Amino acid sequence: MCVPLTAALYDTGHSRRRESLPERTMVSRRGLAIWIATILLALIFVLVGSSKLAGPSAVRWAERFVNWGYPRIAVRLVGTLEIVAGIALLVPRARRRAAAVIVATMIGALMTHLVHGEFSRVIPPLVLGGLALFLYRSSRLLSGARSVASRHE
Numbered sequence: 001m002c003v004p005l006t007a008a009l010y011d012t013g014h015s016r017r018r019e020s021l022p023e024r025t026m027v028s029r030r031g032l033a034i035w036i037a038t039i040l041l042a043l044i045f046v047l048v049g050s051s052k053l054a055g056p057s058a059v060r061w062a063e064r065f066v067n068w069g070y071p072r073i074a075v076r077l078v079g080t081l082e083i084v085a086g087i088a089l090l091v092p093r094a095r096r097r098a099a100a101v102i103v104a105t106m107i108g109a110l111m112t113h114l115v116h117g118e119f120s121r122v123i124p125p126l127v128l129g130g131l132a133l134f135l136y137r138s139s140r141l142l143s144g145a146r147s148v149a150s151r152h153e
Contacts, residue, residue: 052079
C-alpha cells in the first residue's frame, strides 16, 4: 500500500506503472506538510537559539538557566544546539538527526519546567517536540521510500 504512494513521490519517469491522481495528491500533500513543518520548526529554533546567544533576552535566558540550577555555559550550549539543529532541518539528509536533537532538547526543557513547577511553560516544548517527532518519523518513512523507489527503477 505504501509503495505506490512513496514511489510516486520519487518517480523519475522510468517506472512502468503510472500512479493515479489521488495517490499523487496524497503524496504531494504529505510532502507539503513535511516542508511546512520543517520550515516552521527551523525558523523557530534559529530565532529562539539566537535569542539565547545575543541581545537583551540573552541576559534573561542566562538568569533563567542559573535559577534552574544549570551552569552559565548551558545557555550558550543550548542556544548553539538549537541554531545548528534548526539549520540542519533544512538539509534533507540531516533532517532526521536534527529532529532527534530537537526532540531531546524539548524533553530536557519539558522536564526542567515540570521539576520547577512551571506548568504554564510546558506547552511549547510539548508542541515543538511533537512537531520534531513528526519530522523524525516522516524522514524515516521518506528515506525508506527512496530505497523502495530505487529498487523499482
